[in-house]
Amino acid sequence: MDKELIATNLRNHHLKVTPQRLKIVESLNTFGHLNIDMLYQEVKEAYPNVSLATVYKNIAIMTENGLLEKVKLPESKSVFEIRKEPHLHLHCSKCGKIEDISFDTEQIRAHAEAVSGYSIQSSDIVLRGVCPACQTNAKK
Amino acid sequence: MDKELIATNLRNHHLKVTPQRLKIVESLNTFGHLNIDMLYQEVKEAYPNVSLATVYKNIAIMTENGLLEKVKLPESKSVFEIRKEPHLHLHCSKCGKIEDISFDTEQIRAHAEAVSGYSIQSSDIVLRGVCPACQTNAKK
DNA sequence: CTATAAACGATAATTTTTTTCCTTAAATAA
DNA sequence: TTATTTAAGGAAAAAAATTATCGTTTATAG
Missing domain, CATH: 3.30.1490.190 (Ferric-uptake regulator, C-terminal dimerisarion domain)
Structure with a gap:
């Protein structure tokens, strides 16, 4: 899943294509499953002054739009994945x-x-x- | 599952038999699945000055001991049930x-x-x- | 019945998530 | 391409959820 496809998916859902969002999806594409803290760390590496709230807001809206999915795990924090x-x-x-x-x-x-x-x-x-x-x- | 059996189960796990614990288990026995707020309301009806912390501590220790189980649900708050x-x-x-x-x-x-x-x-x-x-x- | 250790309630502290508000940037239309 | 608009970003505060602390009470072992 390359950047252009991710961008298209976002646009299809009337979501703006921002670097933070691309990074979130790319990270999930690379690692498969990440929890909120891991995602924050990942995005932070590329964009050091990203806000945790931004990560929260983005996974929320992308999950609502069916681009991502939240997986609740017994005993541990929920992780997110690209919907398939x-x-x-x-x-x-x-x-x-x-x-x-x-x-x-x-x-x-x-x-x-x-x-x-x-x-x-x-x-x-x-x-x-x-x-x-x-x-x-x-x-x- | 009557009170005596619940009490025995608690004792088997070296947990003291307290009215609050009995009420928690009885509520779960009656309703099947309850989240933390529902449990708190239930216990509160019988013991108006129960602390929310008590409910938290009790479901935690009873879950650790295998008497209860936490069920994580997509979209909603986790519920607890009696382990079976x-x-x-x-x-x-x-x-x-x-x-x-x-x-x-x-x-x-x-x-x-x-x-x-x-x-x-x-x-x-x-x-x-x-x-x-x-x-x-x-x-x- | 007493001693002891666990559990209680109240509250504070911590952690997690959401909201607010102002600024910045992406998309749309001229 | 530039201007307008609207969504999204960041920082911080607020809210919600959970856990820890501590003095007091209570269940239980002896």
């Missing part, structure tokens, strides 16, 4: 790393709808465990 | 109601482990949608 197809999150309880894996939630959805009568719109799935690297380290 | 077998949460986007449904997460877990190499310990699944009652109301 629905997927599932793996969260390493040792190192905190977060990974996306694609997964078809259709079965879950069908089951839930059948059992409950709800009309399901979206699903949030976070699996907590130990990543391969941390498993290896633990064995040493 | 792993299950799935349905959250109505209209009325905010939360429902538990039982669901075997084994397939998801197996898939995730196979694809990622993670060793999965737990899963958090929240489905967002419209409950039957709100679907009916919407049609009127």
Whole structure:
């Protein structure tokens, strides 16, 4: 995802293309998932006098517009990611790393709808465990 | 879940049995899922000069001890519930109601482990949608 | 029944998030 | 391209949420 595409996405949502916003999205593009503090640090590196409020306001408005998504994690601070197809999150309880894996939630959805009568719109799935690297380290 | 059982559970975890704690657990038993404000209101009804800090401290220590569980929901404040077998949460986007449904997460877990190499310990699944009652109301 | 350690309530402190307000910069139209 | 407008930025204050402190009270082990 290059700068021009990000800019286009912003414009499509009637959001101005600012350096701070570009940096936020680029950082998420690079690291996948970042919490508010990490994002602030990232943007600050490029724009030292960015305000934390700016980061807050931007993730809020970009989330409202569906460009970003907030992922609430058990035990830790929420992270943000660039919105893409629905997927599932793996969260390493040792190192905190977060990974996306694609997964078809259709079965879950069908089951839930059948059992409950709800009309399901979206699903949030976070699996907590130990990543391969941390498993290896633990064995040493 | 009656008072005596709650008391036993608390004692098993070396937590003193106080009226405030009993009320918290009883409220969760009655309503299923409550956020911090609702819990505070509930306890306050029975014990008008309970401190909000007491509610915070108690849900924290009971959560640490595995008696309660915190459920993080997209878009809204986290709620607490009494810990039981792993299950799935349905959250109505209209009325905010939360429902538990039982669901075997084994397939998801197996898939995730196979694809990622993670060793999965737990899963958090929240489905967002419209409950039957709100679907009916919407049609009127 | 007493001693002790945990929990309580009140409050302060901290942390997190949102709002305000004035200035600056991006977008739109001339 | 320049001028106008409107959104966004930064700094700071305010608000909201959570945690810590401390003297007092209460549950429980002995």
